[in-house]
Amino acid sequence: MPLNAVLASDLALSISDALRPDDPLVWVNSAFSRLTGYPADEVLGRNCRFLQGADTDPIAVGRIRTAMDDGRAVATVIRNYRRDGTAFWNQVVISPVADETGRVTHHVGIQVDVTERVAADQVRDLELDLVDETAARLDLLAHISDELAKNLDYDAAVDALGDIAIPALANWGFVAITDDRGRFSRVHLVAGDLHDRETVRALANQDIGWLTRAPKIAEAMTSSPGFVATPYAIDTAALPGRTTPEQLVLLRRLGLGQAMVVPLRARDRVLGVLTLVAVDGFGADAVVTAAHLGRRAGLALDNVRLFLAERTAVLTLQHSLLPEIPEIPGLDIAAAYIPSGRRAEVGGDWFDVLPLPDGAIGLAVGDVVGHDLRAAAAMGQLRSLLRSYAWEGSSPGEVLSRADELVRGLDIADISTCAYLRWRPNGEDAHVTYARAGHPPPLLRLAGGEVRSLDGGLSTPIGLAGPGGAEATIDVPASATLVLYTDGLVERRDRGLREGIALLTAELSALPDDADATTVKNRLVDRFVGPYQEDDVCVLVVRRVPPTS
CATH class of the missing domain: 3.30.450.20 (PAS domain)
Structure with missing residues (x-):
């Protein structure tokens, strides 16, 4: 140059x-x-x-x-x-x-x-960091909400909250939940580091009542809706006075820096607290995330609690309406009712076994549309109607037709499907007359594995105006097995009704000839009912028992 x-x-x-x-x-x-x-x-x-x-x-x-x-x-x-x-x-x-x-x-x-360039880069990096922090916060909150929504067990939901939130925000901590009387009923401790989990387990086995009696926890439990948890330095000097020597050793091993007590706020009260401990202190983002989490997790836990209370009440009603299976000579009968795993989980599926005055046996399986208390109540009314008409000796087609007329006249239920069979013993065999109001066909398994579908006797579902009274007949030989079911057994989002019935037919065919009704029922439930069942399921299995010498 x-x-x-x-x-x-x-x-x-x-x-x-x-x-x-x-x-x-x-x-x-x-x-x-x-x-x-x-x-x-x-x-x-x-x-x-x-x-x-x-x-x-x-x-x-x-x-x-x-x-x-x-x-x-x-x-x-x-x-x-x-x-x-x-x-x-x-x-x-x-x-x-x-x-x-x-x-x-x-x-x-x-x-x-290059001061101006560096300053611009720093602003850009700060903006990117803020975007990343916001995205991470939303992801964490969404993850926790999804996990709590999937739990149908309150204690499991409490544990899931701690297992997800504490490792993301702190070194260790715990979730403490109160019962309806305001007393702490569950405390779940969690460590973020795998190496500390044995220490947490050891601390959890101790008497940890002192955790729930801390002044900061009392403050959070009685806080107003506008309360925001802030970090504070743990008073290590006061710990020896309210812990045992062994507890103090475990606490010091986990680390005692800053703590934050976040109220888990429901609709009308504080359900409990999420307590977070960070050995090196909390960042601003952790404080903001914890504030959002307290409200969202509190509502989610309250939803689980309210849902379980409603579920218990509806299940109690539903099971009170389902019959006790009577002992009937010559018949081996087994039945199952499984509620769905969805939030609105109990509905209108039902079965009935009714010995009639003339010696015949009434068999019914039905499904009222809906998954709530109203559907369960409508199911009880419809079952009573069918019992009344069946007791009078009406034929299956007439029973369903009369029930349809009254349901539409009194607006008892929206729509329901039903299969009603009149089983009349005939020596070693039985003569069955049946009718179906929009219901999937019962299946009859014969000795040797042949399965027949009872496709006849079909009319429109109960609650829809249409021609009724259709019915069909079939003879049932000794050692045959009859299976009645609701569509929840065979139909899923990824499997249509016809495909499900075909799979059910194959499963029945593969059963041994000497399988009793309980074995058949258990096999079908194990094969077709999953852990997250989408719909209610009723299964009624009736087997003609051959006479014994």
Whole structure:
């Protein structure tokens, strides 16, 4: 580069003598003086470390020094200070100059003020960090909400909250929940580090009543809706007075820095607290996340609690309406009712076995549309109607037709399907008359594995105006097995009704001829009912028992 161009350059340039002690500056241009505020006569003969200050990164300085000692060029951005003490971000490039023998004789430095660029980068990075933090917070809150919504057990929901939230926000902590009388009934401790989980288990086996009697917990439990939990330093000096020596050892092993007690606020009260402990303190994002989490998790737990209370009441009603299976000579009968795993989980599925005055047996399976208390109540009314008409001796087609007329007239239920069979013993066999109001066909398994579908006797579902009274007949030989069911047994989101009936037919065919009714019922339930059942299921199995000598 021509000398005049070097002297007039807007780039701050400097040259140091690598052969002299401490590598002092021997030349700087005017741009260097304008950048740093130092005139040439104040810097020549000095190492350029005079530009360093309190916030200069020692790692960056070490990186420069290592490169210079190795005879390599180096480029970095470092925080330097001008003569008047103002800081600036300096983009530095230092290149070695070697003689003909390869010995480094000088270092040429180029400096550029990049403060505005660095500030813009920092703002951008901060904005990206805020976006990432917000996204992470929303992901955590959504994950917790989803997990709590899936739990149909209150204690399991409480444990899930602690298992997810505590490792994400703290080193360790616990969830403490009260019962309806306001007394702590469950405390679940969790450690974020796998190595601390044995310590947490040991602490959980201790009497941890002192945790729930802490003043901060009492404050959170009685807090107003606007309360926001803030971190506080754990009073380690007071712990020996309210813990046993063994508890104190375990607590110190887990770490005692800062704590935060977050109220789990439901609709009308605080259900409990989420207590978080961070050995090195909490960041601002953890405090914000905890505040959102307290409200959302409290409502989610309250939803689980209310759902379980409603479920218990409806199940009690439903089971009170289902019959006790009577002992009937010549028949082996087994039945099952399984509620769905959905939130609105009990509904209108039902079965009935009714010995009639003329010696016949009435068999019924039905499904009232809906999954709530109203559907369960409608099921009870419809079952009573069918029993009344069946007791009078009406034929199956007439029973369903009369029930349809009354249901529509009195608006008892929206829509329901039903299969009603009149089973009349005939020596060793039985004669069966049946009718179906929109219901899936019962299946009859014969000895040897043949399965017949009772497809006849079909009319529209109860509650829809249409032609009724259709019925069909079939003879049932000894050792045959009849299976009545609701569509929840065979139909799923990923499997249509016809496909499900085909699978049920194959399963029945594969059973041994001597399988009793309970064995058949258990096999079908195990095969077709999953852990997250989407619909209610009723199964009624009737087997003609051959006479014994």
